[in-house]
Amino acid sequence: MKRWSGSVVVIILFSLLTLKYLIIENPLTEKSLRNILYRNSTETLKWTLQIAPNLPQNKINPSPFVVISTEQILANLTIPSNLTYVQLGLLHTWQILNPLLNFSNSLPKTIEAMQEAGFAWSILKNHIKNQNQGSLDGSGTDKKEQCPYSIREMNSSRLVFTNGNLFYLKIPCGMVLGSSLTVIGTPGGLYGSFKIELIGSSLPGEPDPPVVLHYNVRLLGDKVTEDPVIVQNTWTPTGEWGPEVRCPSIKESNSEEKVDGLEMCRDNGNRTGKGIFSEKGKNFYNITKRSLHMKMNDGERKNAFPYKQGFLTISVLRIGAEGMHMVVDGRHITSFPYRSNFEPWLIGNVRISGDIKLLSVIASGLPTTEKLGSIIDLEMLKSPQIAPHKSVDLFIGVVSTANNFKRRMAVRRTWMQYEDVRSGRVVVRFFVGLHKNGVVNEELWNEATTYGDIQILPFVDYYGLITWKTIAICIYGTDAVLASYVMKTDDDAFVRVDSILSSLKKMNITNGLLYGRINDDSGPHRDINSKWYITTEEWKEANYPPWAHGPGYVVSHDIAKIVHEQHKSGSLKMFKLEDVAMGIWVDNIKNGGVDVKYVKEDNINILGCKENYVVAHYQEPRDLHCLWEKLLETKRPLCCN
Structure with missing residues (x-):
């Protein structure tokens, strides 16, 4: 017993x-x-x-999806005329991206993503209208709830x-x-x-x-x-x-x-x-x-x-x-x-x-936002005001999803505190699609208006549509600001801004540049169950042209500008793997006569962190804070685990 x-x-x-x-x-x-x-x-x-x-x-005879015209989808995504100047700035790339419907057969869920965004946007517009009229408190008092x-x-x-x-x-x-x-x-x-x-x-x-x-x-x-x-x-x-x-x-x-x-x-x-x-x-x-x-x-x-x-x-x-x-x-x-x-x-x-x-x-462990009233460093976290079309050394576009509140806050408190970012020499923006959840969109809008560093995009986020965000980054970096270089990264990456600037200055390549962890010996995944599955219709060749891994790569202004212009003209080839897509675009630009230089950076870590990193990927918010503290204390790029 x-x-x-x-x-x-x-x-x-x-x-x-x-x-x-x-x-x-x-x-x-x-x-x-x-x-x-x-x-x-x-x-x-x-x-x-x-x-x-x-x-x-009972998954039998599901109800049919309501089909609406392209004109109606675009009408649902129109920007109201009563937005403030600051609010319009959050939607800079919104209308420029509307021609994405022209590529409805090139990427998965194109029509659905924009149609869903139309419904979500109509709900969010009511929230914005009430907020602008003062009937809603935008201070975030009840965000935790x-x-x-x-x-x-x-x-x-x-x-x-x-x-x-x-x-x-x-x-x-x-x-x-x-x-x-x-x-x-x-x-x-x-x-x-x-x-x-x-x-x-x-x-x-x-x-x-x-x-x-x-x-x-x-x-x-x-x-x-x-x-x-x-x-x-x-x-x-x-x-x-x-x-x-x-x-x-x-x-x-x-x-x-x-x-x-x-x-x-x-x-x-x-x-x-x-x-x-x-x-x-x-x-x-x-x-x-x-x-x-x-x-x-x-x-x-x-x-x-x-x-x-x-x-x-x-x-x-x-x-x-x-x-x-x-x-x-x-x-x-x-x-x-x-x-x-x-x-x-x-x-x-x-x-x-x-x-x-x-x-x-x-x-x-659900995504949650911080109450603005409890943020003691709020002013320090707000994005510096940038004049339209200002010339900057580097623009960094950070890919994020609507409910990744904690990751964005961690980025704001860590590598976005570099003096080059605070001074406006480097500009950083998050690129975020809408969510199908109205509460998430309200929180996203409140966050965007508070910090001024988010670009909201006219589609619901799906993994296969990240390529659109890459296009939006190129648009912003060559239209909203005039950046000498444009960088794409993720919200779970730590970027050593000082090292990126130093490398760009040292190599002194102002045109035709693709700088990153270059992969010049890879091909498409043909396993139908793979997240990166590519059909022969999407890419028939056995190999891809050289491309740079997505956690962190840089292109020169002329490359980003050509991507912007080809998107506008409808001649840009769509491909659902955004980093490979950039490699394909750069290869086409090269074939068009531009002298392209591929510069490899092995210290862009795509699977975690290694000492002397330039970019460390797969870093959770606590890791970002730890890396930043180590940089401040030791002045060396040391990892935390």
């Missing part, structure tokens, strides 16, 4: 440590952690069909049981890298199978929104196998279901296929300490390499599965850079790579259904 009691204590302590490590990153939420474990210890969440309009249930850091559903008395076994958790401002969803519950019922789905946002008049992730646990198997299996997929009203990813897999797969460095299906996720597939604990089998047809009795297979009927389970889904990762009871189980047009920042709801008794559902 004492031995059994001791085991229970150990399990409870392990669960507490797991929760603390996996869920709570904010020290202010430790008190809420205790509430999860004690307040709900005897009562499970009941299913509820909360108000969640336009969410797909609009975009909270975390959302918890732990009190079953607040939920209403209905006849549709569905539980919804609204995600008000999408998810970003580092966000997580924690589901604590016990699989039960007759089948013990359940689904966790991340549902995209939708606008009025749209068909059912997409399913960004369909995570389906089938404890009794399905038509393919009688063994327990996890099936992951995506769904869109126009494309139906994508190719499903099964764990364990039923076919041979590439052992090197990983997502954020993690295997797509791990072999160590069971409760017994063995692999998901092991025979009497003696032999380990990597399920990404081996077929499932192994000599193992049914009991051994089912006991090895990470979920089991009647056993409390803590499942944590984390948003990564390349995909989404599920951790069950502290062990990584599956990783699902992002698919084109299924971005995490568009997530609007979590839907859980099936045979599972829920204790808690928690979304944490």
